[in-house]
Amino acid sequence: xxxxxxxxxxxxxxxxxxxxxxxxxxxxxxxxxxxxxxxxxxxxxxxxxxxxxxxxxxxxxxxxxxxxxxxxxxxxxxxxxxxxxxxxxxxxxxxxxxxxxxxxxxxxxxxxxxxxxxxxxxxxxxxxxxxxxxxxxxxxxxxxxxxxxxxxxxxxxxxxxxxxxxxxxxxxxxxxxxxxxxxxxxxxxxxxxxxxxxxxxxxxxxxxxxxxxxxxxxxxxxxxxxxxxxxxxxxxxxxxxxxxxxxxxxxxxxxxxxxxxxxxxxxxxxxxxxxxxxxxxxxxxxxxxxxxxxxxxxxxxxxxxxxxxxxxxxxxxxxxxxxxxxxxxxxxxxxxxxxxxxxxxxxxxxxxxxxxxxxxxxxxxxxxxxxxxxxxxxxxxxxxxxxxxxxxxxxxxxxxxxxxxxxxxxxxxxxxxxxxxxxxxxxxxxxxxxxxxxxxxxxxxxxxxxxxxxxxxxxxxxxxxxxxxxxxxxxxxxxxxxxx
Amino acid sequence: xxxxxxxxxxxxxxxxxxxxxxxxxxxxxxxxxxxxxxxxxxxxxxxxxxxxxxxxxxxxxxxxxxxxxxxxxxxxxxxxxxxxxxxxxxxxx
Numbered sequence: 001x002x003x004x005x006x007x008x009x010x011x012x013x014x015x016x017x018x019x020x021x022x023x024x025x026x027x028x029x030x031x032x033x034x035x036x037x038x039x040x041x042x043x044x045x046x047x048x049x050x051x052x053x054x055x056x057x058x059x060x061x062x063x064x065x066x067x068x069x070x071x072x073x074x075x076x077x078x079x080x081x082x083x084x085x086x087x088x089x090x091x092x093x094x095x096x097x098x099x100x101x102x103x104x105x106x107x108x109x110x111x112x113x114x115x116x117x118x119x120x121x122x123x124x125x126x127x128x129x130x131x132x133x134x135x136x137x138x139x140x141x142x143x144x145x146x147x148x149x150x151x152x153x154x155x156x157x158x159x160x161x162x163x164x165x166x167x168x169x170x171x172x173x174x175x176x177x178x179x180x181x182x183x184x185x186x187x188x189x190x191x192x193x194x195x196x197x198x199x200x201x202x203x204x205x206x207x208x209x210x211x212x213x214x215x216x217x218x219x220x221x222x223x224x225x226x227x228x229x230x231x232x233x234x235x236x237x238x239x240x241x242x243x244x245x246x247x248x249x250x251x252x253x254x255x256x257x258x259x260x261x262x263x264x265x266x267x268x269x270x271x272x273x274x275x276x277x278x279x280x281x282x283x284x285x286x287x288x289x290x291x292x293x294x295x296x297x298x299x300x301x302x303x304x305x306x307x308x309x310x311x312x313x314x315x316x317x318x319x320x321x322x323x324x325x326x327x328x329x330x331x332x333x334x335x336x337x338x339x340x341x342x343x344x345x346x347x348x349x350x351x352x353x354x355x356x357x358x359x360x361x362x363x364x365x366x367x368x369x370x371x372x373x374x375x376x377x378x379x380x381x382x383x384x385x386x387x388x389x390x391x392x393x394x395x396x397x398x399x400x401x402x403x404x405x406x407x408x409x410x411x412x413x414x415x416x417x418x419x420x421x422x423x424x425x426x427x428x429x430x431x432x433x434x435x436x437x438x439x440x441x442x443x444x445x446x447x448x449x450x451x452x453x454x455x456x457x458x459x460x461x462x463x464x465x466x467x468x469x470x471x472x473x474x475x476x477x478x479x480x481x482x483x484x
Numbered sequence: 485x486x487x488x489x490x491x492x493x494x495x496x497x498x499x500x501x502x503x504x505x506x507x508x509x510x511x512x513x514x515x516x517x518x519x520x521x522x523x524x525x526x527x528x529x530x531x532x533x534x535x536x537x538x539x540x541x542x543x544x545x546x547x548x549x550x551x552x553x554x555x556x557x558x559x560x561x562x563x564x565x566x567x568x569x570x571x572x573x574x575x576x577x
Contacts, residue, residue, distance in 0.1 A: 028523055043523050049500025051508060053491040068488040071548055172548055274512040277505045280521035284511070293512065392509065405508045 010038060013429075015440050018042070018447055020121040020138075022072050023454025027443055029425050035432060040425035042417050042447060044283035044454050051404045059088050059378075059395045063177050066391070066406070072116065072453060074173050075109035075164055076384035076409075079246075080391040082177035083380030088395055090372025091180025097365030098181035103246050104357045105167035105176060106382070110245060111201075111350040112160025113385035114302070114343050117451045118208060119153025122340060125445050126215050131438035149211075152204045156347075159194075159201050163354060166190040181369035191358055198355050202316075205348045209320055212344040216337060217327075225427065227336040227420035227446030230255035231297070232288065233304035234412070236266060236383055241310030243349065245383040251308050252288055252298060257332045260288060266381035269390055275407065283454070286412045297415035300387025301450065302342035307332040314356070317349035336420050339449040346385075384409045386451055410452045420446040486533040487547055493530045501527075542567060545574055 010033075016026035024046045030039040050069055057065065063081040067074035079102055086092040094102070124137045127146060135141070143150035161171040166186055168174025176182055216223055232255065236248035249263035250272065264272055275284035276293050287296035298304075306325075312318040324341060327333065333342075357363065380391040387409030394403035424446045428439050486493070492500060505511060505518045534540060542561075544553055553573045560567040 026523070041523075043521075045523075045525055047501070047504070047519075047527055048489050049492050049495070049497070049504060052500040052503035053495050055503075065488065068547060171551075270509050273510060275508070275510045277511065277513040277517060277519065279517045279519050280523055282519050282524060284505075286510075287512075403509075405510060407510060 037425045037430040040422040047282040073113045080380040080382040084378035084391045085179045087378035089179040091370045095367045097362045101182045107350040107353045108160045108163025112157045114347045115156040180371045186363040209344040212341040216341045223337040227424045233307045234298045235305045235308045242313045243309035299416045300412040303339045306342040314352035320345045336449045413450045486531045490531045
C-alpha cells in the first residue's frame with residue numbers, strides 16, 4: 001500500500017483472506033500513530049479475464065461456459081446468458097412453459113443460495129456472537145449446538161438443488177436453458193417428488209425468517225450503527241411494481257425512497273450505469289451516471305430489492321415485507337445487518353413461488369423453444385441472489401462472440417462493502433491498544449452481510465485460512481495471527 | 485489442464501486486462517489505469533493447473549465432481565481401498 005510506505009507513522013493491518021465469503025478478498029486497515037483508523041479498504045485480489053477469453057467462441061456456448069465463473073449461483077449466469085442469447089436468435093418472447101421452467105429454476109437457485117449463506121456462512125456470527133471463540137463460531141459449531149437448525153439448512157439447500165436438477169439436468173452447471181427456450185420440461189414424476197417436501201420447506205422458511213427477524217429486532221441497538229450508512233438502491237422491477245427476480249425494468253431509489261429512474265428498459269443499461277476503475281482493486285466500482293462517481297454508487301441484493309419494490313406478489317412474503325417496512329415507517333431500510341432479514345423474506349417468497357409453479361400444468365408443456373429474426377447483440381438482466389446481474393454479448397455472422405460485458409451483482413456492492421468496512425473499523429478498532437481476532441471478525445461480519453461472491457465479481461475461485469499481520473511504524477511485524 | 489480459467493492462456497494477459505478495464509462498454513476510466521496497486525498480487529503470465537504448482541495425491545475429475553464421486557473417493561480413502569470410479573461417475577455432458 002502506497003500510504004503505508006510513504007508515511008512512516010502509520011500502521012497497517014491486513015485481513016487476508018476474508019473468510020466465510022465466496023472467493024478471495026483482503027482487507028487493509030491503516031492506523032495512525034494513535035491507532036486511529038485513517039483508511040480501510042476491501043481489495044479484490046483475483047482476476048480472470050472472461051470478457052476477453054470467451055471472444056471467438058460460439059454464442060450458444062455462453063449459457064454453459066460463463067456459468068462456470070461460479071459454483072454457488074451458476075444458475076444466475078446460466079439464465080442471464082440465456083436471456084441475452086435469446087435475443088441473438090430472436091427468441092426473447094419465450095413460450096409460457098419455457099419461461100415458467102426458467103423461473104422455477106431461478107427460484108430454486110435463490111432458495112438454495114440464500115439458505116447456504118444464512119445457515120452455513122452467516123449463522124455462526126448471529127448464533128454465537130461476533131466475538132465468540134472462532135473454534136466454535138463456524139458451521140461445525142452450529143451443527144453441534146443447534147443440530148436441528150443445521151439439518152434444516154442442509155435440507156433446504158438440498159431441496160433448492162433438486163429443483164435446479166429437475167429443470168436444468170444437473171445440480172451444478174446444468175444445461176436446461178438454450179437459445180430461445182428450454183431443452184426439457186418437468187415430468188409428472190419430477191413434480192411429485194418435489195411436491196412431497198414443499199410444505200416442510202415452507203414451514204422451515206418461516207422458521208429461518210423468524211430467526212433473522214428476531215435477531216435484528218433484539219439487536220436493534222447494534223444494527224442501527226453496525227456498518228450502516230444511507231445509500232441509493234437498485235433492482236429490476238415488474239411493470240406493476242412487484243418484486244421480480246427474473247425479468248423487469250430497472251428502478252433505482254435514493255436514500256429517502258425517491259425514484260432516481262424507474263422502469264428503464266434493461267436493454268439501455270449502458271445509458272444509466274457505468275463502472276469506475278480504481279487501481280487498488282480488481283473489482284470495478286459501478287455508479288449511476290446521472291449522479292456521477294462521487295454519490296452515484298448504489299446497493300443491490302435482498303435489502304435493496306425489498307426497498308425498491310412496491311409489493312411482493314406472494315401472500316406470506318408480502319406480510320413479512322410489510323412488517324419489515326414498518327420498522328422504518330415505509331422508508332428505505334439502510335441497515336447492513338438487515339440484509340439477513342431481507343434475504344429470508346426472499347427465501348419465503350421463493351418457496352411460495354416454487355409451490356405455485358409446481359401446481360401449474362404449463363410445466364408439463366411441450367412447446368419449449370421459439371425463435372425469430374437473428375440479431376448481432378443481446379443483453380440479459382436478472383436479479384441473482386446477490387443482486388442485479390448484467391450479461392451483454394455481440395456476435396459476428398459466423399456466430400462467434402466478439403464482445404462480452406459482465407456486471408456481476410457483487411460488483412455493484414463494492415463501494416457499499418468498502419464503506420461498511422471503513423465504518424466498522426472506525427467504530428470498533430479505532431484507538432484500541434490491542435487488535436483482537438473478535439474485532440477483526442466485526443469487519444468480516446459487515447462484509448459477509450452482503451454475501452459477496454468475489455469469484456463472480458472478478459470472474460475466479462477458492463477457500464482460505466485467515467492471516468492477520470500487525471506492523472509497527474517501521475513496518476516490522478509486531479503481531480501475527482493465523483486462523484485455519 | 486487448468487479448467488475453464490485456462491482458456492485465458494490462448495490470449496495475452498494484457499489483452500484480458502485491457503478488455504476488462506479499458507474497452508468494456510460500461511468502463512469509466514478517464515486516466516486509463518489498470519489495477520496495479522502493491523496490495524494486489526501480480527498476475528501470472530498464464531493459468532497453471534494445480535498439479536504443476538503443488539503435489540496432488542488424487543484427482544477427482546469434473547467441474548465440479550458430483551456428490552457421488554466425492555463420496556466414493558472419501559469412502560475409499562477411509563477404508564484404505566483403491567479409489568476406483570465407475571464409468572457413470574466420469575461421464576460428462
